Amino acid sequence: MSMNIFRLSGDMSHVFSIIVLLLRLRVAKNAQGISVRTHELFLVVFVTRYLDLFTTFYSLYNSCMKILYIVTTAAIIYMIRFSEPICSTYDKAQDTFLHWKFAVLPCAIIATITHMIGSGLSISPIELLWTFSIYLESVAILPQLIVLQRYREVENLTGNYIFFMGAYRALYILNWVYRAYYEPFYQHHFVVYFCGVLQTLLYADFFYYYVKSKAKGGKFSLPTAHES
Numbered sequence: 531m532s533m534n535i536f537r538l539s540g541d542m543s544h545v546f547s548i549i550v551l552l553l554r555l556r557v558a559k560n561a562q563g564i565s566v567r568t569h570e571l572f573l574v575v576f577v578t579r580y581l582d583l584f585t586t587f588y589s590l591y592n593s594c595m596k597i598l599y600i601v602t603t604a605a606i607i608y609m610i611r612f613s614e615p616i617c618s619t620y621d622k623a624q625d626t627f628l629h630w631k632f633a634v635l636p637c638a639i640i641a642t643i644t645h646m647i648g649s650g651l652s653i654s655p656i657e658l659l660w661t662f663s664i665y666l667e668s669v670a671i672l673p674q675l676i677v678l679q680r681y682r683e684v685e686n687l688t689g690n691y692i693f694f695m696g697a698y699r700a701l702y703i704l705n706w707v708y709r710a711y712y713e714p715f716y717q718h719h720f721v722v723y724f725c726g727v728l729q730t731l732l733y734a735d736f737f738y739y740y741v742k743s744k745a746k747g748g749k750f751s752l753p754t755a756h757e758s
Contacts, residue, residue: 540701547694554687561620565677566610567629571670579663627673637665668725683751696733
């Protein structure tokens with residue numbers, strides 16, 4: 531994959547979102563309003579997508595970013611699940627989305643079907659898991675958005691973390707557009723396009739209220755269902 535300003539900006543936005551969340555956990559020592567289930571989904575995404583670390587070397591940058599995503603996501607999960615006093619502030623009662631049943635399983639079924647349609651009876655485990663990771667990433671933020679809706683008032687660093695996560699995906703859409711126009715022989719992947727747009731749309735409501743709160747300089751809060 532070639533580098534351009536949109537891909538680099540997307541990667542940096544993703545890295546910055548991770549730094550913001552780690553900073554919030556380490557400094558505030560508080561996991562209130564954070565969904566560990568979203569990060570468990572992202573860890574599954576990264577582990578299944580980056581199996582090519584063992585088979586193909588693209589660049590030092592590429593390998594380092596993949597390892598960074600896996601290690602930092604695992605660290606976030608560990609801190610929220612097991613590290614005191616952070617884990618004592620994690621509210622399981624608010625983070626109840628059944629992610630294995632309603633995210634992992636459906637994405638695995640859809641990925642298997644679309645992979646078999648695309649490749650016939652020839653199934654490549656690495657390609658299948660890569661396709662699965664694309665589908666799963668598109669909905670991985672759902673548990674976090676549900677937690678935010680239940681809390682309504684969003685802590686500043688938590689809001690910044692989710693904003694940069696959404697910006698990362700939006701910038702990657704611009705990266706695809708740029709590459710389609712300027713790279714000869716660019717190979718389109720419509721599953722990636724669909725999932726990328728879906729993932730960005732899931733952030734749309736959050737973006738609206740985030741920008742609105744920043745413009746007014748007040749606290750960032752989400753409306754209740756009847757106010758939306």
